[in-house]
Amino acid sequence: MENVNQKRLFIAACLALLVTAITFAIRAKIEGVFTDDYGLTKEQVGYAFGPAFWGFAVAMFAGGFIIDIVKTKTIVWMAFGMHLIGIVLLLLAKDMTSLFIANVFIGFGNGSVEAACNPLIATLFPKNKTKMLNRFHVWFPGGIVIGGVLAYVIMDQLELRWEILVSLLFIPLAIYGFLFYGQKIPETERVSTGVTYKEMMRNVGAPYTITLAVIFMILVATVPSVGEIITSSNTLPFIIVGIIAVLIIIEGRAINKISLLFPLVFFCMLLTASTELGTTQWINALLETNGISPMIILVVVTGIMAVGRFFAGGLIHRLNPTGVLLGSSVIAVVGLYLLSISTGPAMTLASAAVFAVGVCYFWPTMIGFTSEYVPKSGALGMSILGGAGFVATSMVLPIMGKSIETAGPQITLRNMMVLPVILIVLFIVLYITINKKKTEA
16 A cells, blocks of 8 residues: 555554543443532433443444545544534533533544544554554553553542543543654455445345344433333334344345345344443442452453453454454353352452453454455444444443342342343354355355
8 A cells, every 4th residue: 555654554543442431441430420520420420421422333333335426535534523522522521411511522523533544444454453453452441441540549549539530531632643743544344355335235234124123222321211111011122122133134135136144243243232231331330349459350351352452363364253243252251140149359350351251352342243254344334333333332331320229239140141141142143154154165
């Protein structure tokens, strides 16, 4: 790629993801500030934090659809602007509404980073996509480690105000803006390989049904009354899922006449993201009585994830992506169960380490799997997956918050085990499907 500074662009992308990740650590820490100092309930905090996830999804979806029209550079600078506005608004937040609005901008900024940088990494490293996407996503758990340590030192040890912690976000923001400034950013892989926009849409399988499903999920996540109606019924959630599944089959098989591999991966992403992010975002409330600082647990979990992702190349080569995802699901079940029965610092720390190994490879391997096995889905496919994962998390957060207040942390953790149990079944199906296709080929 002529006149493309591959190393500088990769570092810039990693720092942009670092800003995204630190916002997750900060939210996990200041959750208690808004309940103790500003009088919000945990359910209200869950709804106010929701835009950080569904806003992420909206930006990723929009970016995936328009990135080849407006160019990657435009999405990068949208991310920078949204991050800047969101951080300023977060510093001014004092109630549910202002916290909600701040998280809308932060979510849009975070989603724009993923919408631009995932396809950028795939384009910069076409022969090592899954490996380099894992290395790029090292900075998500790595950033949470940095944010968690900063939160522990600034708020717990130095007893400084939370606004000082948030203000530190301006440092990596300024650096990644400087690194992207004036650089030539290449076209996405879809454009460079000549795949048409229509063919990209077709390879998503059921793009219109999936998009409508995500819009519905955002509605559930942002309007409490809608979520209460659905969760209060024993049958309505299954009916809705059934209708969406039928529509996906009709659009994918009858209309587009293509494999439903991408819709299957899309559904798996909803569960992997909720398992990882739902648990870590509520880490403070889930483990506050276990005799060890939840921020230390968060640092341990995300530190293990960062190291695992950095060395993911060899593991993925030996087991292939589906084998990694299947094994991760099994370990995640064990980790959640151990966390639910942990009582002291040592056992809590060990259980958290098991959970970290379980969720370590979920996110980047799902993105890498799509890039490798459904390459013609392009930037849109990667953006849909990432966006859907965050929308699912925004739905789970208030549900978990209410469960923590009513049923307690231990029952909440055991209920979360259902998600990776379902994933075990789905990844077995995916593993068999991929191996069958390889055999036929």
